[in-house]
Amino acid sequence: xxxxxxxxxxxxxxxxxxxxxxxxxxxxxxxxxxxxxxxxxxxxxxxxxxxxxxxxxxxxxxxxxxxxxxxxxxxxxxxxxxxxxxxxxxxxxxxxxxxxxxxxxxxxxxxxxxxxxxxxxxxxxxxxxxxxxxxxxxxxxxxxxxxxxxxxxxxxxxxxxxxxxxxxxxxxxxxxxxxxxxxxxxxxxxxxxxxxxxxxxxxxxxxxxxxxxxxxxxxxxxxxxxxxxxxxxxxxxxxxxxxxxxxxx
Amino acid sequence: xxxxxxxxxxxxxxxxxxxxxxxxxxxxxxxxxxxxxxxxxxxxxxxxxxxxxxxxxxxxxxxxxxxxxxxxxxxxxxxxxxxxxxxxxxxxxxxxxxxxxxxxxxxxxxxxxxxxxxxxxxxxxxxxxxxxxxxxxxxxxxxxxxxxxxxxxxxxxxxxxxxxxxxxxxxxxxxxxxxxxxxxxxxxxxxxxxxxxxxxxxxxxxxxxxxxxxxxxxxxxxx
Ligand code: HEM
Ligand code: SF4
Ligand code: FES
Numbered sequence: 001x002x003x004x005x006x007x008x009x010x011x012x013x014x015x016x017x018x019x020x021x022x023x024x025x026x027x028x029x030x031x032x033x034x035x036x037x038x039x040x041x042x043x044x045x046x047x048x049x050x051x052x053x054x055x056x057x058x059x060x061x062x063x064x065x066x067x068x069x070x071x072x073x074x075x076x077x078x079x080x081x082x083x084x085x086x087x088x089x090x091x092x093x094x095x096x097x098x099x100x101x102x103x104x105x106x107x108x109x110x111x112x113x114x115x116x117x118x119x120x121x122x123x124x125x126x127x128x129x130x131x132x133x134x135x136x137x138x139x140x141x142x143x144x145x146x147x148x149x150x151x152x153x154x155x156x157x158x159x160x161x162x163x164x165x166x167x168x169x170x171x172x173x174x175x176x177x178x179x180x181x182x183x184x185x186x187x188x189x190x191x192x193x194x195x196x197x198x199x200x201x202x203x204x205x206x207x208x209x210x211x212x213x214x215x216x217x218x219x220x221x222x223x224x225x226x227x228x229x230x231x232x233x234x235x236x237x238x239x240x241x242x243x244x245x246x247x248x249x
Numbered sequence: 250x251x252x253x254x255x256x257x258x259x260x261x262x263x264x265x266x267x268x269x270x271x272x273x274x275x276x277x278x279x280x281x282x283x284x285x286x287x288x289x290x291x292x293x294x295x296x297x298x299x300x301x302x303x304x305x306x307x308x309x310x311x312x313x314x315x316x317x318x319x320x321x322x323x324x325x326x327x328x329x330x331x332x333x334x335x336x337x338x339x340x341x342x343x344x345x346x347x348x349x350x351x352x353x354x355x356x357x358x359x360x361x362x363x364x365x366x367x368x369x370x371x372x373x374x375x376x377x378x379x380x381x382x383x384x385x386x387x388x389x390x391x392x393x394x395x396x397x398x399x400x401x402x403x404x405x406x407x408x409x410x411x412x413x414x415x416x417x418x419x420x421x422x423x424x425x426x427x428x429x430x431x432x433x434x435x436x437x438x439x440x441x442x443x444x445x446x447x448x449x450x451x452x453x454x455x456x457x458x459x460x461x462x463x464x465x466x467x468x469x470x471x472x
Contacts, residue, residue, distance in 0.1 A: 008348070019348055072351035097349035104342045169355035170339035202259050210340030212258035212335045214358040215428045230431075230438055237434025238261045247250035 001027040001240035004095040029088040054113040064159030074163035074222040104172035118208040125204035126197035157225040164219035170211030175219035178235035195242035266429035268328040280458040288397040364421040371414035402466035419456035
């Protein structure tokens, strides 16, 4: 396949960026999107140019490091991570636009790399449980009803990639935050921090400069892990419950 | 607790949802009341007079009406203020646009914002027209709402302003009712179809019910 790529290039956080056009040839349909970018970068390096910076780590869809808005879609046209997107989703002669995640809370570091440490700070605000250290407890010491376990697992699938923020017209982090809150709030292990978790994580999310939810649903459409939009509904419910309870104390 | 609610984006959204639902409840009553125009001047004007005497003798003349007005003003102000502040936050959170535009991505957000602005302007015009009579096209007479309504809808712009606003209202309620359910934590996968159906039915009934009044005047059924 021969492709025309229009890629966002930006030297550093303070520089102005712009789209640059590149041609790549000899792309196989079996390559992943990132392998296609590796091919471009090899050529750029050989011709003495600066390679395109982009984030990636596991390349198997589990770490959440890869990003990229491809033709306006976070993680591209398929519902998967960019590393698991294959070039068979494109056609010979296509022009592909590649941009970084866009949100005030995710500043561009270089080219396609953005700083997602705002997510880490949301996690630090409450995305943990207090557990006694020492030997692992008996697996059945704390029974968890099956529907709760399923609910927790559905939300635990979030890999923290930030596609939800990138896709949201308000740059909101509600889907990510709700996935993390719901995952722990439904479990007995998460019960001691049930109220503080949701209040603190939502407050941190606001402080980081993410937008609010207008329920457009773009986040859930973009999410490679299928975190549902109702995840946000569940978090709102938890937030209201926690606010009522903390008001009584 | 009030501080926690107002300072949080989730809390402010709760204020929007609750104030929106209060206005929605009022609009259902208002729409049903308006339809009495089809039963003639006597019944319509009598209904308008009754609005001032509801609750008597416990309430004094117009007390109930003023109570409703105060609740509505509080709801409108709370709704508009939180809408403005939330929208500002949302726009700030997404300063750079994508070069490759995706169509339709912000449809709901845009219809809510523009629809909200249209409704805000409409509320002001509507009060100046039929409550105070300031911009009323005919000779506005207090206590004779039937004739006032007929006069308003005998002008082309009266009809246009009103019908455009009611279409905006329909769209606003369609997304707004369902959204409020999510904001208040009442939505779920199993209830989603029911909630969306209720939202659509409410939007349709209110829009059609309100528009029936200018249509009645335009077709001469009400005169
Ligand atoms: C002063 C005029 C109005 C303005 C400026 C306005 C504006 C808005 C905006 C911008 C939103 C979305 C806000 C966001 O999620 O960030 C919204 C939501 C909503 N509006 Fe209005 N609106 C107005 C009048 C009304 C009326 C008359 C009703 C009554 C039916 C109503 C009911 C709702 C509801 C139920 C929501 C959903 C709240 C939620 O998402 O939880 N609004 N409004
Ligand atoms: S909710 Fe989905 S899109 Fe958002 S960070 Fe988690 S995995 Fe990524
Ligand atoms: S590189 Fe790990 S999820 Fe894509």
